[in-house]
Structures are given as structure tokens and as C-alpha cells.
Amino acid sequence: MPIVQKFHHVAFRCKDAKETADFYKRVLDMDLLGAIAEDKVPSTKAPDPYMHIFLDAGGGNILAFFELPNSPPMGRDPNTPDWTQHIAFQVEDLCVLDRVKVNAEAEGIEVVGPTDHTIFKSIYFFDPSGHRLELAAWTTTPETLERMRSVAPAMIEEWARTKRPPRHTAWLHEKELAGT
Template identity: 60%
Template sequence: MTVQPELKIDRIHHVAYRCKDAKETVNWYVDNLNMGFVLAIAEDKVPSTHEPDPYMHVFLDAGAGNVLAFFELPTKPEMGRDPNTPVWVQHIAFKVKDRDTLVAYKERLEANGIEVLGVTDHSIFHSIYFFDPNGHRIELACPDPAEEKMLEKLDAVKWEMLEEWSKTKRAPQHAAWLHAKELGKA
């Protein structure tokens, strides 16, 4: 009898997005977020589908074994985004060490002419938001000092919240305390 392996994801191997210009994208992530340029692959045929379609596939070190990748597709129509999804929904979030690091990134990005939104206090973490040269929204987040205690509180109500949402499609109030400070309710 063959023993079946446990079916469990180990980690994300890489996340891939489209870019307008591979070189510009690599340089932007290296210069602004200190990501290392890991590797590049360029071919004239798509390995999985065997379609003739030249592409440049670049990979960046996003820390802790995480890889962010991009495809430049010069023969395809100009890239766009889903017009039915608000711009704040689809984003890439990266964790930074602490608030000092977050603020230092904010200052660096702004000094490089990049418009930054935040620091936003989400109670369990704090974030800044900005866009890369391809129009992808990026979030940098750092943990709040009381993160562990608040995560336990959220963990205790996650299934109740999901169930209530699935029935009503209205925001359950189990975690309304998260943004109470920002809304002036704390």
C-alpha cells in the first residue's frame, strides 16, 4: 500500500504579475524597496501552453524565501485592470520589521517622488500604500506592539464573522474595534 503524503502547502513559491517594462520594474523594486534581482527568463514560447509568445519573466527577492515575479508581454494589448474592482482591493502587501522601518520607507518613497498614503492604523498593524510603475498597488505593513493579543481576539470570532457575512452580506461588528481610533470612536 502506498502512503499518501500530507496535502499541505509549504509556502508561496512566487506570485506573478504583468509589467509594462521588465527593466523599469526591476530597477524600481531594487531602488525603492531594496529587493534583490534574483533571475530572468526569456523565451519565445510559453512552456505550459506551447503558444508562440515572447516574454521576459523576472524574479525579485521579497524576503524570507518569498519571490515576486513579473512578465513583460510585448505582443499583447496594453495591460489594464478590472474596472469593476476598486483600486484599493487588489494589492501586494509586504511586511516590514517595525514602525520606524515603515516610516523610513515612507520618507524614502516620497523623496523619490512616489505619492504615499498613510500611515494607516489598522490596530493589529500599520500600513502605507503606493503604486509601482505598472499601476499595482503596494502596501508595506508593520506589526503593532499589541498585535499578538489582538490576533487572538480576531481568531476567536473569525468563523462567526464569516458565517454572518455569508448570510447577510453586511459587515459583522465582531471586529469593529479595529478602526475605532481612526473613526473617532475609541
């Protein structure tokens, strides 16, 4: 049995707690589960006022944010591409994916996709704090997932030796390169 049962919560920084809670409710229908605000950090005792909010990401998953008014403005690692760090949420099906895309675009949010990854399709957009969000709907079979799982260890070993992309799962995106 694995040590970890599931995510308790995943936390990120936000620019504005209220704006963030409103955005996630309006765009992704996540309810605000709670908020904690203190003048000092419980774990370190450092004096640093904060607002910590907790959002219901479904299935017992919690997405949390910290607003830190006394810290320097939020930034991101300039050496990491925008597309790399993101929060990916699973949605029920392609109909939900399409509905969120239409609603987000109606709010003036720029949406990329849907992108076909063969095993799922996804859309991408940014929240008000600049976090890239991905919504993904599975489009695969258990056999395809097993095909991926079975080659994953060999791929990691090859990558560790060469730092070049192994071709074991190139079939996931080859159809894009072929123009299909």
C-alpha cells in the same frame, strides 16, 4: 500539516521588466534573483514572447513579473476599486515603514499613510505598472491576533447570510470613526 509550505512565487504582469526591477531595487531593496525569457509559453506552448523576472522579497519569498510585449496594453478590472487588489509586504518595524515612506516621497511617489489598523500600521503607493503596494509593520500582541482568529468563522458565516459587515472586529477601526 498544511499542504502548502509557503509561496514559491507570486507573479504579476508589468509594463517594463527593467523599469520594474529597477523600481523594486531602488524603493524596496529587492534584488533581482533571475530572469527567464522565451518565445513560447512552456505550459501551453502558445507562441508569446515574454520576459519573466524574479525578485527577492525576503524570507524566501519571491515576487515575479511578466513583461508581455505582444499582448494588449495592461489594464485593470474597472469593476474592482483600486484599493482592493494589492501586494502587501511586511517590514520589520515602524522605523522601516517611516524610512520607506520618506524615501518614496523623495522620489516623487505619492504615499498614503501611515494608516493605523490597530494590529499593524501600513503605507500604500503604486509601482510603475500601477500595482498598489502596501508595506505593513505589526503593532499587535498574540492575544489580539487570537481575539481576531476566534471570531473569524462566525464573521464569515454572518457575511455569507447577510452580505453586511459583521461587527465582531469593528474595534480595529472604531477609534478612527471616533476621531482618536
